[in-house]
Amino acid sequence: MRKEYRRGVPVLRDISITFANRGITAVIGPSGTGKSTLIRCINRLVEPSAGQILFHGLDLASLRGKALRAARRRIGMVFQEYNLVERLTVMENVLSGRLGYVTPLKAWLRKYPREDIVSAFDLLDTVGLTQFANQRADALSGGQRQRVGIARAVMQQPELLLADEPTSSLDPKTSVEIMELLVSIAESRRIPVILNIHNVPLARRFATHVIGMAEGRVVYDGPPEGLTDDYLKQIYGGEDWLE
Helix, strand or coil: CEEEEECCEEEECCCCCCCCCCCEEEEECCCCCCHHHHHHHHCCCCCCCECCCEECCEEHHHCCHHHHHHHHCCEEEECCCCCCCCCCEHHHHHHHHHHHHCCHHHHHHCCCCHHHHHHHHHHHHHCCCHHHCCCEHHHCCHHHHHHHHHHHHHHCCCCEEEEECCCCCCCHHHHHHHHHHHHHHHHHCCCCEEEECCCHHHHHHHCCEEEEEECCEEEEEECHHHCCHHHHHHHHCCCCCCC
């Protein structure tokens, strides 16, 4: 796959990656190397310039209209800045993960099937926010908002979960808690997770697979234990930052 925002200046340089169908895949690399672009190309929030994006045999890059909307329902997304509707309650934000499955009128009236409401309460319990169900989203801390964002994405019942820098706005303790939650969801619900992350120690600790990128290319593709200092130098350049 290739992506250019300006003609002749590639952000992703004809990369080819096969992602595992289980566990956590962490994409690491310096700022500007294309990590977020890669994640966003997968669900077509960013349009790839060339190449294919194969998802269960379907080329996502070729889809348009109704077919693209149907495919996106199968891919959940967790955002760095949460992307919640601040004036709505926690429960309403989680239920919005079902918007692709109800009619526009029912969505506007917030009339969701009973089974969706039961599932939403179950997810709030999973992410530890049951007692906040009726709180407005703007009353929550950053970590709580990210938990709501995760619950909303899982509410789609996705076959793949993408996470764009899910810990970058959080303190170290909360970052670990969010990674633990993503690992738990990946295992218990059998949803593969692809996330990009700046924190190399978190990637090594929680990922089952690591993709290391530099200048729009894949430098490392393997298990976290194989991510040696030599690879990290290739990915980030220099060695002064290494402990």
